[in-house]
Amino acid sequence: MDLSAVREEIRxxxxxxxxxxxxxxxxxxxxxxxxxxxxxxxxxxxQVEDVLRRAEEFAIANGLNSDAMKRIFEILIEMNTDEQERFLREGIE
Incomplete structure (x- = not known):
């Protein structure tokens, strides 16, 4: 596979x-x-601990950097928390 094909797969x-x-x-x-x-x-x-533990376990089982995987999931959790806090501020029922 040439570089442009690999980059297309990554995209x-x-x-x-x-x-x-x-x-x-x-x-x-x-x-x-x-x-x-x-x-x-x-x-x-x-729940946060459970999500991060699952991410870490997946990374380890698949030969990935577990610290990086946990950081990715921390960002995902932060995104969802931010959304929920926005709903609370806006008084969404």
Missing amino acids: KIDLKIAELIKARTDLAIHVYKAKKEQNFAIVDNK
Whole structure:
């Protein structure tokens, strides 16, 4: 495979990753509503720990940098938390 073909494959994968991030972020409204209904805090530390643990375990099992994988998931969690906080500020039911 030549360089331009490899870069095209990477571009396609990047687009898929972006689409999955969007889908994950779109779920923030449902998480927010469930937390609001059950009177839960926006940040659930146990859930955060579970997500980061799964990311780390996946990275280790697949020979990836576990610290980098955890940082990626920390950003994803931050994005969802920011969305939920925005919903709270805007008074979304």
